[in-house]
Amino acid sequence: MSPLRVAVVGSGPAGTFCAEILSEDTGHEVQVDVFERLPTPFGLVRYGVAPDHQKIKSIVESLTEVYESPSVRFLGNVTVGSDITIDELRAHYDAVVLACGAPLNRQLGVPGEELPGVVAARNFVSWYSGHPDASFDTSVLTADRAVVVGVGNVALDVARMLVRTPDELRRTDVPEHVVDALGGHSIRKVYIVGRRGPAHAKFTNKEFLELAGVEGADVLVSPDDLELSEEDRAHVAVKPATARLLASLGKVAARAPLGRERSVRFLFHRTPVEFAGAGAVGTVRLTHTSRPENVEDLAAGLVLPAVGYRGVAMGGVPFDEASGTIPHRDSRVVDGERPLPGLYAVGWVKRGPSGVIGTNRLCAAETAGALLADASSLIGTGSGREGIDALLRSRGVAVVDWSRWRAIEAAEASLGAAGGRGRVKLHDRTDMLIAAGVAA
Numbered sequence: 001m002s003p004l005r006v007a008v009v010g011s012g013p014a015g016t017f018c019a020e021i022l023s024e025d026t027g028h029e030v031q032v033d034v035f036e037r038l039p040t041p042f043g044l045v046r047y048g049v050a051p052d053h054q055k056i057k058s059i060v061e062s063l064t065e066v067y068e069s070p071s072v073r074f075l076g077n078v079t080v081g082s083d084i085t086i087d088e089l090r091a092h093y094d095a096v097v098l099a100c101g102a103p104l105n106r107q108l109g110v111p112g113e114e115l116p117g118v119v120a121a122r123n124f125v126s127w128y129s130g131h132p133d134a135s136f137d138t139s140v141l142t143a144d145r146a147v148v149v150g151v152g153n154v155a156l157d158v159a160r161m162l163v164r165t166p167d168e169l170r171r172t173d174v175p176e177h178v179v180d181a182l183g184g185h186s187i188r189k190v191y192i193v194g195r196r197g198p199a200h201a202k203f204t205n206k207e208f209l210e211l212a213g214v215e216g217a218d219v220l221v222s223p224d225d226l227e228l229s230e231e232d233r234a235h236v237a238v239k240p241a242t243a244r245l246l247a248s249l250g251k252v253a254a255r256a257p258l259g260r261e262r263s264v265r266f267l268f269h270r271t272p273v274e275f276a277g278a279g280a281v282g283t284v285r286l287t288h289t290s291r292p293e294n295v296e297d298l299a300a301g302l303v304l305p306a307v308g309y310r311g312v313a314m315g316g317v318p319f320d321e322a323s324g325t326i327p328h329r330d331s332r333v334v335d336g337e338r339p340l341p342g343l344y345a346v347g348w349v350k351r352g353p354s355g356v357i358g359t360n361r362l363c364a365a366e367t368a369g370a371l372l373a374d375a376s377s378l379i380g381t382g383s384g385r386e387g388i389d390a391l392l393r394s395r396g397v398a399v400v401d402w403s404r405w406r407a408i409e410a411a412e413a414s415l416g417a418a419g420g421r422g423r424v425k426l427h428d429r430t431d432m433l434i435a436a437g438v439a440a
């Protein structure tokens with residue numbers, strides 16, 4: 001019997017977990033090719049998990065084992081949609097799994113959002129994480145104040161990175177120019193603005209405690225902001241994790257400021273209604289969410305909206321604009337009511353941008369389960385991966401395979417060693433391709 005041939009689009013945690021489950025002993029011989037538009041694997045594990053969260057990033061070790069399996073190939077530096085189309089993948093493989101994540105930023109829709117100095121948190125995260133497509137104008141770091149909009153874990157990540165000391169930054173894998181820019185900036189006050197109260201904060205207690213414990217800044221919470229309405233109390237009563245978070249917020253609100261040079265202050269119940277400034281942002285206008293007549297203007301030269309991500313439509317694949325996800329039934333992609341045979345979704349593009357890395361393992365198990373249940377009707381419908389290899393060669397696509405990615409890793413280790421640090425990321429795509437041996 002011929003093997004079940006599967007293409008996975010996206011090598012982030014969802015795509016990699018899916019490849020892992022499919023390559024386990026499933027009762028079928030399975031070949032999995034994972035396509036990735038970057039020369040580097042692991043998606044948001046490499047470019048989203050905060051650089052100072054090396055323990056979370058250590059999941060890379062088990063994700064790496066997936067690509068060491070003889071039944072899984074990594075095809076990096078291949079953009080599905082331009083180097084190769086979805087229809088071409090569907091013709092050559094028995095099944096295609098879409099694991100392309102949520103690469104866009106949710107917009108606030110507030111006047112002035114386009115001003116220089118208003119930078120979606122994701123762009124900032126991508127820049128300090130060394131994403132090859134990320135650019136960030138470091139001149140905004142000469143401001144005295146920054147405002148982070150949103151109270152999710154990404155908001156806490158960016159606020160924490162803004163107050164890390166140079167020594168702390170050097171213990172991470174961020175590029176040296178990021179250490180210089182973030183270690184020497186002049187931002188003294190960081191505000192984190194939530195439109196609802198702390199009972200509805202999306203960040204987790206663990207991440208809050210980490211921020212509250214940073215060496216480089218006072219973390220300030222106003223006791224007034226912690227008063228709960230009847231509705232809040234009912235909400236918290238059934239959410240023990242929120243109750244623990246509120247207790248931590250309460251302890252920080254009760255502690256005396258430590259008099260550090262930098263501060264991170266939480267402002268709850270505030271909605272940003274305008275970003276203003278001549279040529280660049282200078283002020284954030286906030287209203288009290290339930291009393292909009294209460295207006296306050298906050299001076300800030302850097303504004304980081306951290307209000308969530310959304311997926312992006314791919315040519316030839318149904319897409320639900322409202323949710324920013326691919327419509328599916330039990331992980332099988334549908335066009336209206338009609339399932340598209342051999343097409344599956346996994347991860348954020350399937351269920352929206354929520355959950356932690358481990359959530360994607362459960363999601364991948366569902367998707368792989370649906371695919372394997374359909375295996376008997378899929379096997380033999382694709383013409384084989386050889387045709388894809390030939391197409392990529394004929395189009396001059398410089399594929400970064402697993403051994404070439406290992407060469408990029410080795411170059412990053414050498415770069416770090418030369419600077420007296422652990423591994424340090426390459427930031428520039430051409431440098432990566434040179435290290436991979438596919439560009440001169």
Ligand code: NAP
Nearest residue numbers: 108150151152153154155195196202306307308353354355
């Ligand atoms: P998130 O958890 O959905 O938080 C988004 C925040 O933006 C919420 O506070 C939300 O408030 C606010 N928001 C949305 N629209 C807004 C608007 N128009 N005006 C003002 N505020 C608005 O998203 P995220 O922080 O991007 O995180 C994405 C996922 O990655 C989450 O599951 C998160 O836990 C995960 N993550 C985990 C870690 C970690 O484990 N260390 C780190 C980073 C990210 P409302 O609630 O009022 O809508």
